[in-house]
Amino acid sequence: MSSRSIEERLQRVEDELAIQRIIFDYSVYLDSRNWEGFVSLFAPDGVWTNVEGTYQGREAIMAMLGGPNGGPAEAPKRVNYYHANTNWRIELDGDRASAVSRYLFVLRRDDRPTSALAGQYTDEYVRIDGAWKIARREAEELIPTHAEWEEIFLSKVRT
Amino acid sequence: MSSRSIEERLQRVEDELAIQRIIFDYSVYLDSRNWEGFVSLFAPDGVWTNVEGTYQGREAIMAMLGGPNGGPAEAPKRVNYYHANTNWRIELDGDRASAVSRYLFVLRRDDRPTSALAGQYTDEYVRIDGAWKIARREAEELIPTHAEWEEIFLSKVRT
Amino acid sequence: MSSRSIEERLQRVEDELAIQRIIFDYSVYLDSRNWEGFVSLFAPDGVWTNVEGTYQGREAIMAMLGGPNGGPAEAPKRVNYYHANTNWRIELDGDRASAVSRYLFVLRRDDRPTSALAGQYTDEYVRIDGAWKIARREAEELIPTHAEWEEIFLSKVRT
Numbered sequence: 001m002s003s004r005s006i007e008e009r010l011q012r013v014e015d016e017l018a019i020q021r022i023i024f025d026y027s028v029y030l031d032s033r034n035w036e037g038f039v040s041l042f043a044p045d046g047v048w049t050n051v052e053g054t055y056q057g058r059e060a061i062m063a064m065l066g067g068p069n070g071g072p073a074e075a076p077k078r079v080n081y082y083h084a085n086t087n088w089r090i091e092l093d094g095d096r097a098s099a100v101s102r103y104l105f106v107l108r109r110d111d112r113p114t115s116a117l118a119g120q121y122t123d124e125y126v127r128i129d130g131a132w133k134i135a136r137r138e139a140e141e142l143i144p145t146h147a148e149w150e151e152i153f154l155s156k157v158r159t
Numbered sequence: 160m161s162s163r164s165i166e167e168r169l170q171r172v173e174d175e176l177a178i179q180r181i182i183f184d185y186s187v188y189l190d191s192r193n194w195e196g197f198v199s200l201f202a203p204d205g206v207w208t209n210v211e212g213t214y215q216g217r218e219a220i221m222a223m224l225g226g227p228n229g230g231p232a233e234a235p236k237r238v239n240y241y242h243a244n245t246n247w248r249i250e251l252d253g254d255r256a257s258a259v260s261r262y263l264f265v266l267r268r269d270d271r272p273t274s275a276l277a278g279q280y281t282d283e284y285v286r287i288d289g290a291w292k293i294a295r296r297e298a299e300e301l302i303p304t305h306a307e308w309e310e311i312f313l314s315k316v317r318t
Numbered sequence: 319m320s321s322r323s324i325e326e327r328l329q330r331v332e333d334e335l336a337i338q339r340i341i342f343d344y345s346v347y348l349d350s351r352n353w354e355g356f357v358s359l360f361a362p363d364g365v366w367t368n369v370e371g372t373y374q375g376r377e378a379i380m381a382m383l384g385g386p387n388g389g390p391a392e393a394p395k396r397v398n399y400y401h402a403n404t405n406w407r408i409e410l411d412g413d414r415a416s417a418v419s420r421y422l423f424v425l426r427r428d429d430r431p432t433s434a435l436a437g438q439y440t441d442e443y444v445r446i447d448g449a450w451k452i453a454r455r456e457a458e459e460l461i462p463t464h465a466e467w468e469e470i471f472l473s474k475v476r477t
Binding site for chain 2: 006007011013014017021024025027028080082083084085086107108111112113114115136
């Protein structure tokens with residue numbers, strides 16, 4: 001560590017906090033349907049992989065958001081669910097970085113906060129013009145898995 | 160970013176971590192009934208808005224704590240509930256700052272940790288004599304809302 | 319704060335983030351049965367106290383892990399439970415540090431993420447050859463307590 005200059009060391013600390021912030025922003029923008037904010041977190045050619053598929057570029061990501069999850073933006077405080085981010089582990093490598101983090105998706109059920117879904121984000125980041133952007137995020141549903149989630153959802157619809 | 164001096168950049172990093180710490184301290188002091196510690200997090204004329212009302216100044220906040228939530232301090236490990244803080248998003252502006260964060264209130268029910276309440280803190284901070292203090296915190300109950308919470312509580316009392 | 323040099327201040331910020339990272343790594347290594355990684359977080363003579371007992375030194379910790387919790391390592395994404403870390407409060411003191419943090423243990427039950435256990439870590443850290451290591455961690459189960467947990471578990475086994 002001592003071989004790094006003060007400037008380099010400070011930059012690394014700033015980088016780590018900037019990426020932590022993106023992890024939080026992603027959740028808040030997603031939960032509040034702030035699609036403009038959400039898309040801006042990605043690099044222009046950034047890739048978002050979720051249970052629905054893989055989307056490359058802000059236009060494709062925006063089009064996906066306008067589909068099944070579409071609808072007008074809401075103030076965060078009005079939203080009846082949110083992603084709680086924990087356990088982010090960030091690895092810096094110059095103008096690139098990677099991170100793995102956990103999320104717990106909490107929603108309202110019977111007037112109570114209920115943990116409905118636990119998952120993991122596996123990310124790559126890139127610094128573009130001095131700002132960190134998501135180069136690639138893979139959002140995985142772990143508990144339940146996506147297959148289980150669909151089964152739960154379909155069984156509800158059928159009943 | 161490069162136009163800021165090393166000193167300014169380092170100060171911003173320290174500021175962000177100091178405010179993150181206040182967010183944690185608030186929960187720990189509240190949960191362990193450490194009212195002295197809790198009140199000291201606020202600026203002398205700091206404002207605390209919660210479901211009960213709005214309280215300005217440490218004396219008013221202390222008086223409020225001594226009421227419905229009163230009782231002797233407990234060691235954190237003895238407490239059967241806690242606020243888990245996540246998703247803090249801190250904005251720095253010199254000697255002022257603001258933050259929005261989430262909390263999940265976990266309590267013991269049937270010997271299990273149960274998510275009883277999810278809410279949001281909307282904060283303003285001020286630096287006084289080099290130390291960050293809460294200038295204003297609005298604590299909102301979202302899931303359930305306060306009205307719902309009272310309904311749940313009252314229905315239990317009546318049954 | 320101003321009496322500290324830039325170097326000292328930057329070191330403190332790095333120290334805080336390094337210890338935060340150990341708190342995350344501990345959970346991820348434990349949940350994914352990465353015993354080599356887990357043991358490496360401790361100082362050579364580090365002490366781990368959990369509900370099973372107190373273990374000093376990496377060999378004793380590894381032997382304990384190979385017992386009731388033994389089994390091959392798994393990729394984190396395959397694991398059906400995880401520890402979510404929150405509310406870490408880190409105190410730095412040169413080459414020593416301490417921290418208290420909360421964890422919520424989330425596991426799969428009926429295909430849903432369920433909060434099964436809430437607890438607290440009380441830690442001491444030491445810097446060895448420039449790297450922070452756990453000198454002592456006391457892992458406490460609070461909700462339910464260990465006695466309650468055993469009662470719950472035993473009642474299930476008996477039924």
